[in-house]
Amino acid sequence: MKCREIERWLTSLVDGELEFSRQKEVELHLKDCPSCQTTMSTLAEMDRVLRSDGNSPSDLEDRILHRLEGSMPHRNLNMEKRTMILRKSLMATAIFAVATFGLLQLTTPSAEAAYDRMHAAFQKADGVCISMVRALPLPIRESKIWIQGGSMRIEQSGSPTLIVRNGYQFSKGPQGLDRSVSTWSIKEVMAILDFRNVRSSSEAVESGRIRLIGTDRLTVERLVRLQIEPEELVDWATRMSVWIDQKSNLPLKAVREAYVDDRWQVQLEMRFEYSMSLPPGFFDPKSLIERS
Amino acid sequence: MQHWEQERWDRLQRGDRDAMAELVRETSAVLYRIAARLTENPEDAEDAVAETYLAAMKTLPRFERRASLKTWLIRILVRQARRRPSQRATSLDASWPAAEIDLCGNLVLAEALERLAPKLKEALILVKVGGLSYREAGEALKVPMGTVQFRVFEATRQLRKRLERPSPSVCEPEICEAEA
Numbered sequence: 001m002k003c004r005e006i007e008r009w010l011t012s013l014v015d016g017e018l019e020f021s022r023q024k025e026v027e028l029h030l031k032d033c034p035s036c037q038t039t040m041s042t043l044a045e046m047d048r049v050l051r052s053d054g055n056s057p058s059d060l061e062d063r064i065l066h067r068l069e070g071s072m073p074h075r076n077l078n079m080e081k082r083t084m085i086l087r088k089s090l091m092a093t094a095i096f097a098v099a100t101f102g103l104l105q106l107t108t109p110s111a112e113a114a115y116d117r118m119h120a121a122f123q124k125a126d127g128v129c130i131s132m133v134r135a136l137p138l139p140i141r142e143s144k145i146w147i148q149g150g151s152m153r154i155e156q157s158g159s160p161t162l163i164v165r166n167g168y169q170f171s172k173g174p175q176g177l178d179r180s181v182s183t184w185s186i187k188e189v190m191a192i193l194d195f196r197n198v199r200s201s202s203e204a205v206e207s208g209r210i211r212l213i214g215t216d217r218l219t220v221e222r223l224v225r226l227q228i229e230p231e232e233l234v235d236w237a238t239r240m241s242v243w244i245d246q247k248s249n250l251p252l253k254a255v256r257e258a259y260v261d262d263r264w265q266v267q268l269e270m271r272f273e274y275s276m277s278l279p280p281g282f283f284d285p286k287s288l289i290e291r292s
Numbered sequence: 293m294q295h296w297e298q299e300r301w302d303r304l305q306r307g308d309r310d311a312m313a314e315l316v317r318e319t320s321a322v323l324y325r326i327a328a329r330l331t332e333n334p335e336d337a338e339d340a341v342a343e344t345y346l347a348a349m350k351t352l353p354r355f356e357r358r359a360s361l362k363t364w365l366i367r368i369l370v371r372q373a374r375r376r377p378s379q380r381a382t383s384l385d386a387s388w389p390a391a392e393i394d395l396c397g398n399l400v401l402a403e404a405l406e407r408l409a410p411k412l413k414e415a416l417i418l419v420k421v422g423g424l425s426y427r428e429a430g431e432a433l434k435v436p437m438g439t440v441q442f443r444v445f446e447a448t449r450q451l452r453k454r455l456e457r458p459s460p461s462v463c464e465p466e467i468c469e470a471e472a
Contacts, residue, residue: 011445015419017426042452049401050420056324060338061317067342068316071349 003029006036014040014047118242121249127276133269146276151283163285170285177285250274297360304352304361316345319362322422323369329417330373332406340372347372359431366422367432370414404454408447415443416451 009026012018018026030036057063122128125147132143143156152164160171169182243253256268281287303311320341327337327344347368359367405413418429419440426444430437 007449008445011448012441015426015444017441039452042456043448046448046451046455047420050416051423056321056328057334057338060324060341061320063338064316064320064342064345065313068312068345068349071346 003033003036006030006033007039010036010040010043014043117249118244118251122251125250125274127274127278129273129276131271131273146278146282148276148278148283153283161288163283163288165283165285170288172288176289179285248274300361312345312349315361315365319365322362323365326366326417326422327369327373329405329421330370330414331376332402333376336373336376340369340376343372344369360428363424363428363431366418366424367434370418370432374410401455404451407454408450412443412447412450415440416447419444 006026006029009018009022013023013026030040126149128145128147130145130147132145143154145155146153150165152162154162154164163170164182167182168179171178242251244250245252251270251272253272254270255266300311300315304315323341323344324337327340328334331337331340344365348365351368405416408416414433415429418424418432419426422429424432426440427437429440429444433440
């Protein structure tokens with residue numbers, strides 16, 4: 001990745017808002033690039049200064065409260081009244097919940113609960129293969145991630161194959177096998193696939209884009225979020241849709257789209273397969289040398 | 293939404309005076325810091341904060357709880373600040389001495405911030421000064437989270453360029469030497 005591209009992500013990195021997958025790329029680049037290291041330290045210094053920016057006057061609260069005095073509510077509820085109101089409100093909530101629970105369950109399943117079920121099912125799944133095709137903005141680059149037990153094999157066109165086992169990641173190096181401590185785990189794979197970002201139901205609800213689409217065999221749930229891929233002077237909105245098998249709760253397909261040239265274009269598509277039978281030694285690091 | 297926040301909304305919407313006072317105590321400092329940077333004038337900042345609470349009290353009864361209280365207040369504050377023409381304090385004001393003095397010679401923040409386009413400046417201030425996440429800032433500015441990410445990036449990029457070459461008019465060598 002070039003410095004110009006990296007620079008776009010440094011601000012997000014300083015703000016703690018960079019996607020995990022991108023963070024790895026950026027950190028790798030920073031390690032060997034003095035120019036980006038300088039940019040990074042300037043950004044970090046600017047961040048520190050802005051975040052520690054200014055103090056409010058010590059009597060600000062009192063002054064504000066004084067100014068609001070005439071407009072403040074006159075009711076000063078005592079504890080007894082508060083308890084009564086709380087009880088009434090709890091009772092009303094309970095009645096409402098009982099009256100509507102069945103209906104809610106049928107028509108608007110919680111996005112967060114759906115995500116939690118999917119996450120739990122995915123973590124238990126075995127013999128998983130995730131195929132990824134990136135369509136935009138990078139040239140088409142196919143990737144596959146296989147997961148079985150605690151092992152993973154990651155193949156990406158243009159990059160060395162990685163095998164992750166027992167907390168280490170292995171790849172083919174000039175001297176044979178390269179081994180380093182791995183931060184990859186199924187949890188991280190989920191994060192890389194951006195599922196963590198649809199986790200918050202409030203986020204999905206706030207964007208107002210939860211849609212339920214019925215099909216013949218599957219009930220498909222579509223969770224949509226808004227995100228950005230910053231491009232020089234262009235605002236890019238992207239959204240993620242996940243199709244979940246309601247029987248097994250497993251993700252079947254996920255699509256990330258970007259809003260470019262006044263239309264949604266597929267940026268990344270992922271397809272999931274389960275219970276795959278993989279050849280013996282598929283997750284053995286030695287296979288990286290033997291097969292090459 | 294957290295349970296305590298729901299309860300707070302309940303109390304505020306019932307017109308509980310104590311809840312309003314608590315809200316002012318908890319949020320006025322951060323609102324002031326944001327307003328001070330948006331208006332670049334301490335007096336305007338205090339007015340904007342007071343007007344924010346007044347506007348909040350008016351809209352409270354009919355407000356739908358889609359955002360956190362803090363985000364909602366900041367959204368109102370941004371509107372209040374937009375109504376005021378930005379007028380930077382003429383001197384290095386006592387409200388934010390640390391930022392100005394630390395960076396004098398290399399970074400003269402107020403001047404550089406002032407030159408940013410309003411949309412970029414708002415996003416940057418909400419995230420950096422207000423401590424909002426990109427998502428929260430998006431809610432406050434009513435734009436997608438990604439737009440905030442882009443604006444913060446662009447604001448930082450422009451800020452960095454300007455601060456690397458500070459304008460001589462705002463960074464007099466004698467001021468820097470005196471502060472040092």
